[in-house]
Amino acid sequence: xxxxxxxxxxxxxxxxxxxxxxxxxxxxxxxxxxGYVNNLNAAIAGTPFEGKRLEEIVCTAEGGxxxxxxxxxxxxxxxxxxxxxxxxxxxxxxxxxxxxxQFGSFEAFQExxxxxxxxxxxxxxxxxxxxxxxxxxxxxxxxxxxxxQKGLIPLLTFDVWEHAYYLDYQNRRPDHLKALWSIVxxxxxxxxxxx
Ligand code: MN
Numbered sequence: 001x002x003x004x005x006x007x008x009x010x011x012x013x014x015x016x017x018x019x020x021x022x023x024x025x026x027x028x029x030x031x032x033x034x035g036y037v038n039n040l041n042a043a044i045a046g047t048p049f050e051g052k053r054l055e056e057i058v059c060t061a062e063g064g065x066x067x068x069x070x071x072x073x074x075x076x077x078x079x080x081x082x083x084x085x086x087x088x089x090x091x092x093x094x095x096x097x098x099x100x101x102q103f104g105s106f107e108a109f110q111e112x113x114x115x116x117x118x119x120x121x122x123x124x125x126x127x128x129x130x131x132x133x134x135x136x137x138x139x140x141x142x143x144x145x146x147x148x149q150k151g152l153i154p155l156l157t158f159d160v161w162e163h164a165y166y167l168d169y170q171n172r173r174p175d176h177l178k179a180l181w182s183i184v185x186x187x188x189x190x191x192x193x194x195x
Pocket of ligand 1: 032
């Protein structure tokens with residue numbers, strides 16, 4: 001019995017072009033994420049983790065179960081936070097106020113976020129999260145880790161595994177990360193912030 005399904009993208013596979021190509025979406029969502037889903041479903045069968053939520057598995061499992069569940073959770077948040085490119089795209093409301101208050105400005109936040117993404121050695125994810133009081137924090141998480149493992153609420157993430165950008169940007173990780181700003185759906189990110 002399959003426990004988890006591949007998430008359905010909230011946009012067409014070419015909708016994020018030219019920032020993320022249809023080809024990259026095809027591999028990243030259709031092959032990589034599908035692979036994590038298949039691996040977890042195979043690993044989870046007949047174990048006490050069957051029927052648990054992804055978040056619970058990510059906070060309690062180990063080894064391959066943890067890695068595959070983490071990658072599913074991370075990619076669901078990642079693919080779910082984008083929309084068609086929109087110049088001048090920026091957060092509003094309480095999230096924008098918190099970003100300004102903590103980082104000085106939206107531009108200073110973007111610079112710090114990209115710097116942490118560029119500086120992450122190897123495969124992983126850069127995250128904007130909030131603690132229970134709404135305080136924002138940028139973290140680098142290696143491999144399949146997710147900030148919920150630290151008790152944080154994940155808001156926004158850029159995937160810095162090479163599979164996320166190599167077809168479109170080759171080794172130019174900084175260019176890819178900077179380009180992602182125009183496709184962030186800040187309404188989704190703000191809803192995760194919940195303030
Ligand atoms: Mn990925």
